[in-house]
Amino acid sequence: MLLVYGWACVGLQAQESLRSVGDLVSLEKRVHGVAQKALPATVALVSDGTGSSGSGVIVSKDGLILTAAHVIQGMKNVDVYFPDGKKRVGKVLGANFSKDIGMVRMIDTGPWPFMEMGESKPLEAGDWLVALGHSAGFDPARTPPVRFGRVMSDGPGNYFTSDCTLIGGDSGGPLFNLDGKLVGINSSIGWSWKNNNHAGVDGFREDWDRLTAGETWGALQMNPLANPETPVLGIVMGMRDEGRGVRVQKVEPNSPAAAAGLRVGDMIVAVDQEPVLGGAELQQVLIKKEVGDLISLGLVRGSEKLKIDVELVKREDLFKIR
Amino acid sequence: MRWIGKSGNGWIAAALLVSAHAQESDVPLMRPDEEKVIQSQDQSFNQVLETTLAQAAKSTVRIWGKPVRSRKATMLAYGLVVGKGTQVLTKWSEIERFENTLHVQAGGGESFKAEVAGVFTDEDLVLLNIAIPADAGRVIKDVLVPAKFSESTWNYGQFVSAPQPDGKLGGFGVVSVLERNLRETDRAHLGIMADPDFRGKGVKIAVVQPEHGAAEAGIQSGDVILDMDGREISGLQELRNALTNKQPGDKVKLKIETAGKERSVEVLLTNRPIYGELSPNRLNQMERMGGEPNLVNSGFSRVVQSDMKIQSNQVGGPVVDLQGKIIGVTLARADRTKTYLMSGSAVADLLKGKAETVAEAREKMESQRQQLAQQRRDLMPKMRLKSEQGKKPMDPERARRHMSDVERLMGRINRELEALEGRNSR
Structure with a gap:
């Protein structure tokens, strides 16, 4: 079969x-x-x-x-x-x-x-x-x-x-x-x-x-980053380019990132097993996903390596009370 | 990035993401894995397609010409070998300026002098005589093989390719629209200009053109057309549709309203005069997005429209079907969505007719230019006066578009001048 x-x-x-x-x-x-x-x-x-x-x-x-x-x-x-x-x-x-x-x-x-x-x-x-x-x-x-x-x-x-x-x-x-x-x-x-x-x-x-x-x-709004229906995690990315991942600077309350247990200070190093080195790269990967997609994030938390699954939501839904 | 929904007087344009076009990659958000798939698809597609091009490539040549005061020749167009293998059909407007320096180059690189034998200005085609050296005789037969046209049914979606002289793929596309006549002067014409601001039922006449049907029938500006031959005319688009089904020389019955009173008049339809680039659409920047169109890209009498992607200097050669048969020629790259083709039977009919000499062709083009200028003098002041009466300021989007049109015209003139002076050799 x-x-x-x-x-x-x-x-x-x-x-x-x-x-x-x-x-x-x-x-x-x-x-x-x-x-x-x-x-x-x-x-x-x-x-x-x-x-x-x-x-x-x-x-x-x-x-x-x-x-x-x-x-x-x-x-x-x-x-x-x-x-x-x-x-x-x-x-x-x-x-x-x-x-x-x-x-x-x-x-x-x-x-x-x-x-x-x-x-x-x-x-x-x-x-x-x-x-x-x-x-x-x-x-x-x-x-x-x-x-x-x-x-x-x-x-x-x-x-x-x-x-x-x-x-x-x-x-x-x-x-x-x-x-x-x-x-x-x-x-x-x-x-x-x-x-x-x-x-x-x-x-x-x-x-x-x-x-x-x-x-x-x-x-x-053709700029995908500004489109209200762009799929997002619900985090604010750290601005500093560390060359090996994306630092989580803030987790929006009520966001899928928060629900999945993402924490401030976590370093996102991979999406769906593919390495992600910086913020621009992470955005590019996320833009190509759709709302409702379940993605697997590879994280470094302190000395720990872990994987968590997050379901993407529309940007405009982040701030709605659910 | 542009929104493409609205055409004519109101498409919405929004420059977003990237303003400098030159820096925008082909598809900005394409992933590496997608690029790989597309590349390998291109490779296998072209590889298979090229197996159908070998025969037609032997009838395909490049046309070169030298700009004045330049040492380097420029590739002007493709051409199709016809007759006994000593003539080439190609695009007139692309070779016109280089008339005395023309060379024809076959797929293996063999190059021959050529001169104009006859011009067909209406379809923008020209027949060249190839000067074949006395000692070349036998060799030529395998290098310049005269094309044999095959009949084609021309279906929607039919695959059409243009070979390069060496057998590589020059352009591929599908048939978009079946054969039609684009010649403005073959269209039925009432001789009026409509008031674009009129919001009532029917078509309100702003300008009546002297010496055309409407004027002869006593129609005056301010009259409203309500009906043509029993077909209700709700607006300008309906009037256009109704006229599409008529021929010059037909008589139509119009129901006209003048100051609340209705009457019926008979109007003799005439041939539409040449309006050239009066329509704002013609200079629309969108047409250039994705490649430069040919300078002469409309007005042909028998065209099949395709979505073939081809460079403007690769036009003039054969069009091949999947059986490898030559079914026509490429006439012009017209905009990012369309390349016009001419069927083999239309080309054969054309070649049976009388060609013009270079002098006759130039005279004809000059007189058309003058007619066009006259048309504009006749119509433009009235149109301008009218819009000034309304005292409506030009909306900023329209003004911006107008500016970009002017810039484009300037660019075109500069390129022409550079080509003439030989600074622009490729």
Whole structure:
């Protein structure tokens, strides 16, 4: 059993499966299949007031649309354009700006073309992806451009980075895995064409009830350290660079660090068995984790070496009374 | 880092994390284990893909030219060997300035002089004649192999590659949008400019362009378009959509409201004039993020859009499918998301037509430049007057963007000048 399982795992890794042109041909076939199926469900969301335009994707027969929070910022209703030029109206529901995710519901009940939701947590570097979006705004002379790439880097938090190239107007547009399941929503870009950021679709599940109820919260903040939903331990790090770990200067009361028994003066020397030499390195490791992850800290306390497990929480939850 | 959601008049930009672009690594938060996975994936992907490029590479060449007063030649573009193996098709705007110093270089390094045989300005392509030395005869046949185009169905997501002359991969991408016409002058045109501040139902007309359909039909500024051929026009986007399905020469029935009274008029649609870079989107900084686009990157009459990542000086060569067949050529790197391609059948149709001489091509480009300048003189003062009436101060984001556009233009002019003076040899 174990052997078979291990073998299946290798088979799933994209980088292992490319040995011949035949492999490329089957990859191409799957990309085409996803693109063809996703086109009718990839809509442009246009503000009837300012004419500014983003994208979205329908995920249910009755017309629930997932998009980016910043696309629907400040709107009550939004014009929904289909790739064939048809226009309908959607009602803006909720948005979580910290995750840059938002929802719209078609006012007419449909049935509408839609794509199924997948999972974003299992994604890792090298996984193939197909992105769509109404680049540079809705253009009636063109279908939303199809783009192909793979996960470059997982995180920070619910976000991840791919080399599916995006530009203005693509925001809120969908990102699929090769099974045609929605795994992300287009959010922002960096300078390099390899740096395109997406919000993971799992973020919608976590916030589902608040979003469908029309609640709006959070802060649009791409700096991961300042994002209210960044995963944290609940400690203040010592500033002095000791070159061999991170000194705990303060433990926030009610934090997971406190609950796990971390103490002032402890030296964090490893995370999940990987050595950590300084504060910047620890931050970099933590940013790539997700809220709810259980991490194992290697500590030096006086002359003692010990290991403790800590569950990460959202930065904004640190100071809430629980 | 930029938020990419809104385009046109209102995308939100926020410079965060890093302000100096040059110092930002490709993907700032990438872990070493992720870098390893991506590198090995690139390696195996390219290795397999390159097995499909060998044949097409023999029809691929580099085009070199010498800037004035420079000793060093610059790599200008890629080219495709056509005809009997003595001609090369490449990108006109990239070689135009170096017309008298052109060299064509094959994959093994063999280099030949070349001169312009004919220009196709509409698609920004040019045909070069290769000067083949008398004693080269037989050798040439294996070095410059004329391309044979294969028919392709061009599906969404189809894999497309561009080889380097030595058989290495130049660029890879997928088909993003099927074939369409980007030529502005082939689009149906009413001859009005809309009032962007109008918030009511329909499209309020700010400017009526003389000598176009709307003016001939007696439509005046201040009129509101409510309906076209029975299709309700709720706003500007709807008017654009409705016009997309029409051709120049079509007649449309408009329902117009003037001072509370409705009437119906028939308007003859004309060809859209050239607006060039009037649209603010064209100079958007985002287009340059991730690589410099070609100077001429729009207006082609038959393009397939792809997401192929390719350098702007590697454009002009063949496009290859997974069977290794040549199915078209690369026309232009247009922005970080798109490279335009032209199908083999479109290229074949073009080559059957009449080419222009260099003098004719330059004359045509000059007259287009003049038309464009005239268009701007016609439209700009009216637009400016209008916005001054409202006395709205420019919002800071727009002003900043305007400044960066001007800087970009200056940069472009400087680069052009440097290339002309030969200071910028690569």
